Amino acid sequence: MEEIVRIRLMDESDLDDVTKLEKLSFKTPWSREAFFNEMTKNQFAYYLVVELNNEIIGYCGLWVIIDESHITNIAIHPSYRRKGIGDYLFRGAMAMAKTLGARKMSLEVRVSNTTAQALYRKYGFQEGGIRKNYYTDNQEDALVMWVELL
8 A cells, every 4th residue: 555645734623633743742742722722813823734644643833924934843753753754844834934925934943952953954944043941841942043945
């Protein structure tokens, strides 16, 4: 059987699966309500899911405000990491931001998360500064990264 991977907009029926994935991926996960509020109350928010054979294996959130985009979060199910899925989803998020008029994109990443930083650098992201004690679980600093979307 051929595996089918696709990216689509997240909808309310995805919230339980996304919340489970969030808990698998982060020490201080967002709640189901946080995702719901992003989807229903934040006019700048767009959330994508990546599916493998109709099973959600990743998601990415972004905000697009005028001509700037910001990645809020991105996660891939632990069983599917290092298989190109995150790369595929990240490219999809960047393409969506460009389609929506963004000319720049930013994100924060843990200073210890060198794997994610390598992915972002692959797409031209550069260091833009440090947010001290950004992560509430352990006060780890966040590296702010930016790219021009050409």
